[in-house]
Amino acid sequence: MKKIIIDGGQSLDGVIEVSGMKNSALPIIFACLLIKEECVLDNMPRVSDVHNSLEILRQMGAEADFIDAHTIKINTKNAQNIYFDMDLISKMRASAYLMSSCLSRYGSVHMVYPGGCNFGARPIEQHIKGFKCLGASCTEDGEFIALSLSKRLQNVKITLDKISVGATINMIIASCVGEGTVTIENVAKEPHVLDLIAFLNICGANIRLFGNSIRVVGVRSLNGKRYRIYSDMIEALTYATCVGSAKGKIYLKNVDYEHILPIIPHFEKTGISIKYKNGFVCIKSPEKLVSTSVFTAPYPEFPTDLHPQFSAMLCFCDGVGEITETIFPERFAYLCELEKMGAKFKKIGNKVEIYTSLLHGASLDATDLRAGAALIVSALGANGRSEINNVNYIVRGYEDIVPKLSSVGAKIFYDNK
Numbered sequence: 001m002k003k004i005i006i007d008g009g010q011s012l013d014g015v016i017e018v019s020g021m022k023n024s025a026l027p028i029i030f031a032c033l034l035i036k037e038e039c040v041l042d043n044m045p046r047v048s049d050v051h052n053s054l055e056i057l058r059q060m061g062a063e064a065d066f067i068d069a070h071t072i073k074i075n076t077k078n079a080q081n082i083y084f085d086m087d088l089i090s091k092m093r094a095s096a097y098l099m100s101s102c103l104s105r106y107g108s109v110h111m112v113y114p115g116g117c118n119f120g121a122r123p124i125e126q127h128i129k130g131f132k133c134l135g136a137s138c139t140e141d142g143e144f145i146a147l148s149l150s151k152r153l154q155n156v157k158i159t160l161d162k163i164s165v166g167a168t169i170n171m172i173i174a175s176c177v178g179e180g181t182v183t184i185e186n187v188a189k190e191p192h193v194l195d196l197i198a199f200l201n202i203c204g205a206n207i208r209l210f211g212n213s214i215r216v217v218g219v220r221s222l223n224g225k226r227y228r229i230y231s232d233m234i235e236a237l238t239y240a241t242c243v244g245s246a247k248g249k250i251y252l253k254n255v256d257y258e259h260i261l262p263i264i265p266h267f268e269k270t271g272i273s274i275k276y277k278n279g280f281v282c283i284k285s286p287e288k289l290v291s292t293s294v295f296t297a298p299y300p301e302f303p304t305d306l307h308p309q310f311s312a313m314l315c316f317c318d319g320v321g322e323i324t325e326t327i328f329p330e331r332f333a334y335l336c337e338l339e340k341m342g343a344k345f346k347k348i349g350n351k352v353e354i355y356t357s358l359l360h361g362a363s364l365d366a367t368d369l370r371a372g373a374a375l376i377v378s379a380l381g382a383n384g385r386s387e388i389n390n391v392n393y394i395v396r397g398y399e400d401i402v403p404k405l406s407s408v409g410a411k412i413f414y415d416n417k
């Protein structure tokens with residue numbers, strides 16, 4: 001497996017084009033099982049989770065492939081509920097969306113538990129609770145999960161006990177075709193949830209967000225349409241943390257600025273400026289940054305998917321920074337890797353204090369997608385050469401991260417040895 005090599009200390013300057021949002025691309029791909037016509041999806045990121053999701057649909061008999069650099073065509077007319085590559089499913093969190101899409105399309109699903117990045121427990125009891133509210137029955141044996149739903153109940157209210165992106169998305173997908181109204185309460189409002197709603201509504205669904213609830217008025221069927229998925233706010237903000245560690249100024253193209261707006265003040269507190277100018281987002285770092293404190297929470301608060309990268313950036317800030325992780329309290333595996341580079345920190349429960357550190361290059365292991373991105377952030381600002389192993393985690397969610405950073409002056413390349 002190839003490694004990423006980074007010679008730190010080069011400031012960044014240039015333009016990076018941000019890709020489409022992985023976390024909405026995946027549910028939208030699986031939601032195509034509800035539509036027995038051709039759908040064309042633009043701004044699709046070329047990341048391995050997308051390729052694997054398309055492969056799952058193909059194995060079910062659907063047409064699902066890239067027809068252009070960032071455009072895919074999906075037609076699930078002939079897809080059947082007969083074959084799943086359980087190995088592929090167990091590797092991906094987004095395969096959880098097969099539960100709702102197959103329940104809606106076929107009335108049943110039998111699959112292994114969805115996998116995904118390993119940063120602590122990833123329970124699905126809220127998903128199951130919701131499916132049961134819709135009238136489904138469920139059996140679990142610790143390895144496999146089987147759901148069946150002969151007729152979705154009408155006029156149902158589902159109250160999620162926890163704000164969950166996955167459970168909110170699954171309830172939307174399971175509810176949108178059928179009779180009656182489903183109200184989902186205590187929902188996640190991440191841009192990827194809104195992206196899915198916008199796509200399904202264009203296809204003929206009737207889904208509306210009211211405060212913390214989503215009302216889904218069932219429709220008889222959905223029509224195939226062309227849709228452009230949102231751009232990836234986490235990728236955009238990951239590049240902002242790269243500018244923080246390496247310094248310099250970059251322009252980002254293809255950013256949905258309003259999605260990153262609520263997060264910008266956290267960067268501004270460190271001295272980094274993020275401004276929209278003529279279709280580009282300009283990110284600029286002063287030579288000296290000041291530390292800040294953040295706690296992760298559902299959108300529009302600070303995203304857990306930006307925690308490891310932001311934490312790596314805080315090593316380059318003056319003063320004591322703090323991150324409190326309220327969503328995945330065990331999401332700290334990356335700290336052991338940062339320690340190899342000389343990072344100074346103190347972990348107290350679900351909080352870490354990060355002290356100003358002089359980082360040096362080291363041999364590092366990515367432990368999951370965002371943890372891997374955090375190692376890139378830290379290596380860009382460190383003295384000397386770093387090598388990052390387990391690159392497969394990083395390419396799950398970052399399209400062309402190596403050429404993109406190289407094009408703005410970073411000394412970063414793949415070592416295929």
Ligand code: UD1
Pocket residue numbers: 023024026093094121122123124125126127128162163164165166167188304305326327328
């Ligand atoms: C999704 C994203 C992931 C992101 C996360 C939070 C995808 C493929 N993954 O993951 O990148 O980090 O949102 O923004 O889009 N919970 C329960 N019971 C459940 C479901 C969730 O207790 O049934 C808890 C989780 O343990 C966690 C919190 O709810 O503490 C949020 O999890 P959730 O939003 O569901 O994360 P995912 O959908 O798995």
